[in-house]
Amino acid sequence: MISKEVKADLKKGSWVRQMFDRGAELKKQSGEDKVLDFSLGNPSIEPPQEFFNGIKELLDEAGKGKHRYMPNAGFSNIRAAVANQMQKVHNLEFSDKHVVMTVGAGGGLNISLKSILNPLDVVVVLAPFFMEYEFYVKNHGCMIRKVDTNEEFMPDLEALEAAMSDKVRAVLVNSPNNPSGAVYSQEVMNGIGDVLKRAEKKYNRTIYLVSDEPYSKILYDLAEHGSVFKAHVNSIIVSSHSKDFGLAGERIGYVVVNPEIKNGEELIDAIIFCNRTLGFVNAPALIQRILPRLYASKDSTADYSPLKELACNILREANYEFIKPKGTFYIFPKSPLANDLEFVDLAFKNNVLLVPGTGFGRSGYFRMSFAVEEDTLLKAKDVLKNLADQAAGG
Amino acid sequence: MISKEVKADLKKGSWVRQMFDRGAELKKQSGEDKVLDFSLGNPSIEPPQEFFNGIKELLDEAGKGKHRYMPNAGFSNIRAAVANQMQKVHNLEFSDKHVVMTVGAGGGLNISLKSILNPLDVVVVLAPFFMEYEFYVKNHGCMIRKVDTNEEFMPDLEALEAAMSDKVRAVLVNSPNNPSGAVYSQEVMNGIGDVLKRAEKKYNRTIYLVSDEPYSKILYDLAEHGSVFKAHVNSIIVSSHSKDFGLAGERIGYVVVNPEIKNGEELIDAIIFCNRTLGFVNAPALIQRILPRLYASKDSTADYSPLKELACNILREANYEFIKPKGTFYIFPKSPLANDLEFVDLAFKNNVLLVPGTGFGRSGYFRMSFAVEEDTLLKAKDVLKNLADQAAGG
Numbered sequence: 001m002i003s004k005e006v007k008a009d010l011k012k013g014s015w016v017r018q019m020f021d022r023g024a025e026l027k028k029q030s031g032e033d034k035v036l037d038f039s040l041g042n043p044s045i046e047p048p049q050e051f052f053n054g055i056k057e058l059l060d061e062a063g064k065g066k067h068r069y070m071p072n073a074g075f076s077n078i079r080a081a082v083a084n085q086m087q088k089v090h091n092l093e094f095s096d097k098h099v100v101m102t103v104g105a106g107g108g109l110n111i112s113l114k115s116i117l118n119p120l121d122v123v124v125v126l127a128p129f130f131m132e133y134e135f136y137v138k139n140h141g142c143m144i145r146k147v148d149t150n151e152e153f154m155p156d157l158e159a160l161e162a163a164m165s166d167k168v169r170a171v172l173v174n175s176p177n178n179p180s181g182a183v184y185s186q187e188v189m190n191g192i193g194d195v196l197k198r199a200e201k202k203y204n205r206t207i208y209l210v211s212d213e214p215y216s217k218i219l220y221d222l223a224e225h226g227s228v229f230k231a232h233v234n235s236i237i238v239s240s241h242s243k244d245f246g247l248a249g250e251r252i253g254y255v256v257v258n259p260e261i262k263n264g265e266e267l268i269d270a271i272i273f274c275n276r277t278l279g280f281v282n283a284p285a286l287i288q289r290i291l292p293r294l295y296a297s298k299d300s301t302a303d304y305s306p307l308k309e310l311a312c313n314i315l316r317e318a319n320y321e322f323i324k325p326k327g328t329f330y331i332f333p334k335s336p337l338a339n340d341l342e343f344v345d346l347a348f349k350n351n352v353l354l355v356p357g358t359g360f361g362r363s364g365y366f367r368m369s370f371a372v373e374e375d376t377l378l379k380a381k382d383v384l385k386n387l388a389d390q391a392a393g394g
Numbered sequence: 395m396i397s398k399e400v401k402a403d404l405k406k407g408s409w410v411r412q413m414f415d416r417g418a419e420l421k422k423q424s425g426e427d428k429v430l431d432f433s434l435g436n437p438s439i440e441p442p443q444e445f446f447n448g449i450k451e452l453l454d455e456a457g458k459g460k461h462r463y464m465p466n467a468g469f470s471n472i473r474a475a476v477a478n479q480m481q482k483v484h485n486l487e488f489s490d491k492h493v494v495m496t497v498g499a500g501g502g503l504n505i506s507l508k509s510i511l512n513p514l515d516v517v518v519v520l521a522p523f524f525m526e527y528e529f530y531v532k533n534h535g536c537m538i539r540k541v542d543t544n545e546e547f548m549p550d551l552e553a554l555e556a557a558m559s560d561k562v563r564a565v566l567v568n569s570p571n572n573p574s575g576a577v578y579s580q581e582v583m584n585g586i587g588d589v590l591k592r593a594e595k596k597y598n599r600t601i602y603l604v605s606d607e608p609y610s611k612i613l614y615d616l617a618e619h620g621s622v623f624k625a626h627v628n629s630i631i632v633s634s635h636s637k638d639f640g641l642a643g644e645r646i647g648y649v650v651v652n653p654e655i656k657n658g659e660e661l662i663d664a665i666i667f668c669n670r671t672l673g674f675v676n677a678p679a680l681i682q683r684i685l686p687r688l689y690a691s692k693d694s695t696a697d698y699s700p701l702k703e704l705a706c707n708i709l710r711e712a713n714y715e716f717i718k719p720k721g722t723f724y725i726f727p728k729s730p731l732a733n734d735l736e737f738v739d740l741a742f743k744n745n746v747l748l749v750p751g752t753g754f755g756r757s758g759y760f761r762m763s764f765a766v767e768e769d770t771l772l773k774a775k776d777v778l779k780n781l782a783d784q785a786a787g788g
Contacts, residue, residue: 003509006668007664009667046461067644069434103501118399132670139671140397141535249462266396266401270401279505281501284678
């Protein structure tokens with residue numbers, strides 16, 4: 001006898017996880033090396049050498065209590081180190097008081113949403129979007145409202161404005177975007193901020209701009225990743241080091257509140273409280289403590305650009321239609337079959353794992369992750385061409 | 395503009411955290427070494443040497459992908475290692491399929507509760523109780539029902555039976571108990587199980603026995619810690635290695651489902667799903683991987699018995715009335731003043747930090763943690779005697 005809502009959600013499941021499970025079965029049958037898996041958003045680049053050396057040094061440090069509970073917001077020197085990173089990017093005055101260390105961005109998003117939402121509030125998301133958002137919002141008795149982006153996966157500001165109401169408490173943006181690879185410039189962010197400011201006035205309520213940006217360091221071709229803090233004062237950034245440092249399994253992330261927000265102290269207190277009472281308690285201690293060393297090293301951030309180039313070349317030569325990603329490690333091409341579920345199924349039958357756009361709220365596309373070994377991409381060259389040809393002929 | 399419910403809860407706060415904040419202020423004023431802090435449930439015994447050596451060896455291991463996402467339930471060999479530990483204690487057949495690795499017991503409790511609760515369900519707790527339970531239950535739109543234990547802090551089975559209803563979905567027990575130090579024998583657990591079985595029949599619904607037992611290895615004087623799995627088939631154990639291995643800040647715990655439960659696979663699927671969608675995603679990878687080494691070592695578990703003996707002797711000599719703890723690192727004496735808040739305040743004015751029983755749903759008592767340095771206890775000897783005398787004279 002499990003929760004009715006969880007039971008219903010379990011049936012819906014997630015396309016990524018479904019592909020993971022079907023893929024695991026396929027790998028068992030066909031052999032691991034026969035399956036070309038582009039379905040996962042799992043970093044393929046290892047953590048930097050500083051991580052391994054640094055952890056060993058931390059373990060050798062004298063002094064007690066390094067693995068015990070610390071304040072729920074995290075170690076204050078680590079919060080200060082994140083604040084210092086923020087200062088470089090956003091050109092505002094940050095201190096440790098604006099930062100809460102979290103169990104990844106997933107944890108950070110849940111405690112942020114719980115802190116600002118009342119039951120039945122609406123959170124607007126821009127499709128295509130990371131489908132976990134729907135669950136994160138439902139966890140707090142609220143619902144998402146989906147607004148489509150345009151053909152370049154850029155926000156449709158008119159549609160966004162039309163989606164505003166006296167129920168909307170937040171707009172949740174994700175740039176660099178999973179699954180599209182789109183990156184919002186400062187101009188785009190400002191456009192979103194202007195819509196929110198008008199809606200705040202019209203409905204006389206605070207509307208937060210919440211930015212989920214774990215891929216903010218995974219940028220290509222000098223793409224400009226705009227600052228939500230400059231776009232809207234009621235703004236919160238949630239991020240992690242899952243992708244840039246390849247530490248997805250270690251669950252290290254953070255929430256940063258706009259230093260100029262009104263009643264910011266109350267909001268931070270709420271976020272810290274929710275970090276505690278949702279059961280996270282604090283971000284893992286040892287992995288918090290390694291961060292300053294990784295920030296200090298210039299070569300820490302994983303560089304996916306060679307894999308991105310290779311993936312783009314292979315897809316281009318196979319005549320797939322796509323927009324070159326400006327960030328993330330995903331490409332989101334048009335499905336060669338009108339029905340993306342059918343195309344992903346065809347790929348599956350050819351031992352290629354992809355995720356249908358339908359799973360991200362945008363049908364007619366598929367997501368291909370290039371967080372893989374180079375060899376996997378090279379092996380996929382012919383079969384991807386073949387799939388496109390089959391689809392064209394079919 | 396924060397969530398109304400969070401705003402209200404923030405005001406209530408937690409007595410432990412309030413004492414933490416007031417204590418931090420006091421330490422600033424009076425000097426760290428002048429304040430005797432018995433308010434925190436933070437392990438004072440360091441992790442075993444195997445932890446430090448083992449992590450270094452794990453970092454040197456060849457092979458990629460060790461810090462990436464793994465299945466949301468955790469590494470299957472680690473789940474199997476926990477299952478193996480369970481087998482030794484509960485004498486039932488366990489496999490990795492019965493175990494989900496979690497972000498501490500706090501994470502484990504939240505995903506377990508979310509998996510089994512429908513809105514407005516009731517969870518029965520036995521007072522005195524760890525006050526976070528109220529928030530954990532409220533997170534999922536439900537409420538707690540408090541049932542008092544007797545003078546020995548043992549379950550009052552008649553009162554428990556009277557608290558059952560067609561709204562109760564779970565009874566949440568915590569043995570060894572924070573704050574009382576009470577430990578439930580198999581006979582006591584069976585008594586609780588019998589009440590639940592009768593209520594299940596009467597109300598024709600599943601009622602889970604959820605056991606939060608992070609202190610299950612912190613036992614004294616050969617205390618018998620009963621198995622909930624033997625007491626009731628619809629049962630779930632949530633635990634962590636925060637206390638036995640001193641890893642509270644590293645957030646490593648697990649959920650184990652009774653192998654004989656009906657539809658156990660569906661329940662485990664729900665728990666794994668909630669681990670993902672509440673934003674935990676998975677327990678920290680590196681700290682998962684150290685567990686088999688700690689299980690293999692006989693000297694891993696922290697031994698608080700010398701500190702327990704010292705604390706008991708000091709309190710006895712100072713004429714406090716208390717029941718000797720059978721487990722945990724807490725003592726829960728009667729307050730020498732009828733009003734425990736006043737007594738804790740008096741202690742505070744004498745630079746001694748305690749937590750009032752009121753904060754655990756049992757007024758007239760106070761909680762003293764002996765997870766401290768031996769020196770702190772020795773220094774407290776005279777002032778504790780003094781406080782008792784002042785209270786008697788007042």
